[in-house]
Amino acid sequence: MASASKKTRLHGWHTAHGANMADFGGYEMPLWYSSAKNEHLAVLTQAGIFDTSHMATVLVSGAEALDLLQICFTNDLTACIGKEKKPLFSGRCVYGAFLNEQGHVIDDAIVFQIDEGRYMVVVNAGMGPAIAGHLKAQQGGAGVQITDLSDRLGKMDIQGPAAAKIMQKILASPDTVLDRMPYFSFKGHFDETAPRADAVRLTDGVPILLSRTGYTGEFGFEIFVAPEHFVQLWETAMAAGEEFNGLACGLAARDSLRAGAVLPLSHQDIGPWPFVRHPWPFALPYTDDKTGFTKSFVGDRALLSASDADYTLPFAGYDLRKVSLPAAVLDADGKEIGAVLTCATDMAVGRCGDAIFSIVSADAPDDCKIKGLCCGFVKVGPQLSAGQEVTLKDARRQIQVRIQEDIRPDRTARVSLKKML
Amino acid sequence: MAKEISELTLQDDVRYTEDHEWARKEGGAVKIGISDYAQDQLGDIVFVELPEVDSELEKGDEFGTVESTKAVSELYMPLGGKVVAVNEALADDPEQVNKDPYSGGWMVEIEPSDPAEFDAMMDKDAYLEMLKGL
Numbered sequence: 001m002a003s004a005s006k007k008t009r010l011h012g013w014h015t016a017h018g019a020n021m022a023d024f025g026g027y028e029m030p031l032w033y034s035s036a037k038n039e040h041l042a043v044l045t046q047a048g049i050f051d052t053s054h055m056a057t058v059l060v061s062g063a064e065a066l067d068l069l070q071i072c073f074t075n076d077l078t079a080c081i082g083k084e085k086k087p088l089f090s091g092r093c094v095y096g097a098f099l100n101e102q103g104h105v106i107d108d109a110i111v112f113q114i115d116e117g118r119y120m121v122v123v124n125a126g127m128g129p130a131i132a133g134h135l136k137a138q139q140g141g142a143g144v145q146i147t148d149l150s151d152r153l154g155k156m157d158i159q160g161p162a163a164a165k166i167m168q169k170i171l172a173s174p175d176t177v178l179d180r181m182p183y184f185s186f187k188g189h190f191d192e193t194a195p196r197a198d199a200v201r202l203t204d205g206v207p208i209l210l211s212r213t214g215y216t217g218e219f220g221f222e223i224f225v226a227p228e229h230f231v232q233l234w235e236t237a238m239a240a241g242e243e244f245n246g247l248a249c250g251l252a253a254r255d256s257l258r259a260g261a262v263l264p265l266s267h268q269d270i271g272p273w274p275f276v277r278h279p280w281p282f283a284l285p286y287t288d289d290k291t292g293f294t295k296s297f298v299g300d301r302a303l304l305s306a307s308d309a310d311y312t313l314p315f316a317g318y319d320l321r322k323v324s325l326p327a328a329v330l331d332a333d334g335k336e337i338g339a340v341l342t343c344a345t346d347m348a349v350g351r352c353g354d355a356i357f358s359i360v361s362a363d364a365p366d367d368c369k370i371k372g373l374c375c376g377f378v379k380v381g382p383q384l385s386a387g388q389e390v391t392l393k394d395a396r397r398q399i400q401v402r403i404q405e406d407i408r409p410d411r412t413a414r415v416s417l418k419k420m421l
Numbered sequence: 422m423a424k425e426i427s428e429l430t431l432q433d434d435v436r437y438t439e440d441h442e443w444a445r446k447e448g449g450a451v452k453i454g455i456s457d458y459a460q461d462q463l464g465d466i467v468f469v470e471l472p473e474v475d476s477e478l479e480k481g482d483e484f485g486t487v488e489s490t491k492a493v494s495e496l497y498m499p500l501g502g503k504v505v506a507v508n509e510a511l512a513d514d515p516e517q518v519n520k521d522p523y524s525g526g527w528m529v530e531i532e533p534s535d536p537a538e539f540d541a542m543m544d545k546d547a548y549l550e551m552l553k554g555l
Contacts, residue, residue: 018423036490037465252490320467324493345467345490372467
């Protein structure tokens with residue numbers, strides 16, 4: 001099964017900087033440089049810079065682009081912004097998933113509205129062709145153009161409290177760009193010929209698409225840029241990050257950060273089972289009474305009739321010991337009730353008394369020693385509530401964990417940009 | 422890998438196993454730990470589980486686990502014997518295994534049951550040859 005992994009344009013940089021490399025989604029990616037733990041902590045205290053150009057981007061445009069996405073994407077693009085459920089508008093993006101007729105997840109995605117009738121769909125590594133193919137298969141008329149930009153775009157994420165200060169140093173007009181930029185909004189374009197390219201340029205004039213999103217649960221940005229400018233942008237950002245002790249981060253820190261932030265990994269925490277009874281109901285177009293959907297979409301009937309579907313629930317342990325997958329979930333009587341989907345270590349949290357605190361929690365008791373907790377997701381038959389204990393069992397050990405409403409507290413993803421400058 | 426083979430610290434006062442444990446004679450006792458290669462492959466070590474003092478273990482027996490941010494790995498006895506001491510300092514400071522694998526990061530000390538098992542282990546040169554072949 002040995003097939004050659006693809007490399008991002010930063011492959012040489014990663015290996016020259018001592019990265020431990022491994023295959024992820026068909027790409028040879030850095031797991032960590034000198035320390036996954038320090039990289040994880042840096043995103044809470046300073047900034048972490050991630051090469052994420054293994055992720056795929058698909059452009060969907062045309063008069064019927066919205067109709068096509070409404071049929072294929074789980075979120076309702078006409079009713080998804082804010083508490084009032086306003087329609088998606090240009091400069092905003094939204095999370096959701098693409099399902100098959102069985103209601104199983106093909107992949108999760110963020111849909112960006114670049115302009116009316118022009119959307120950018122960001123999916124996981126290697127999923128560009130599958131999602132482009134799925135969209136084409138669902139396409140009724142000819143009014144949509146679907147372009148898979150896999151391997152034709154550079155993408156990096158700058159995450160952490162110093163992220164805006166780093167951007168301030170590398171943007172041509174930082175005051176304008178960083179003004180009014182809420183969570184899940186974006187500005188600019190990576191394509192020099194796009195009308196919005198002038199909205200965000202780097203100091204050297206290169207246009208980027210700058211988005212206030214990420215996969216860590218912490219404040220920060222994702223940056224999309226034409227591939228020929230990618231290595232230069234990375235090096236500029238690394239240099240700008242130096243004074244804030246920014247660190248290049250690998251996928252190990254990305255995984256432990258997202259697990260603590262209760263974010264799913266596609267094809268691991270969401271996958272070939274009905275996309276219901278999970279911690280991400282905001283990805284589905286539920287009506288106010290939660291009994292139905294505000295639109296119809298591929299997989300909707302399967303979801304509405306999935307009355308025996310498993311429950312996907314976040315958990316955290318009592319120390320940082322993990323189980324290795326595959327691992328079973330046992331109830332208090334020792335009966336097997338499901339399986340572990342993700343088990344990672346959030347190195348920035350600990351339990352003190354009945355609560356979880358992070359290294360940046362202002363309200364942590366003085367004697368609270370934070371050493372890290374194992375955490376992740378289980379998929380179980382019975383509906384468990386937060387606070388209930390289960391046992392995770394792998395070939396080697398059994399550990400007690402608690403079902404959680406949330407895991408790492410005091411996350412900064414939604415903090416106002418102004419406060420971060 | 423992060424470290425090139427030429428960057429690894431391979432001490433010549435210890436013997437090595439194929440599973441990347443090391444053993445060092447100290448008087449009549451033998452101290453055991455994991456090699457620089459092993460700690461580098463595992464990444465940040467966050468937890469070390471060690472056996473009870475007085476445990477009798479044979480060569481190849483699992484004597485504990487070492488847990489990194491990446492994975493949980495078993496530790497195997499390079500030679501048989503009775504555990505006379507374990508490195509209690511690793512409970513609070515597991516990263517010693519990363520920082521100082523041959524000294525502060527030692528794991529157990531045993532009274533060997535068969536000294537010939539020590540002599541059968543790889544010396545530095547043999548271990549280095551094995552690493553080059555990986």
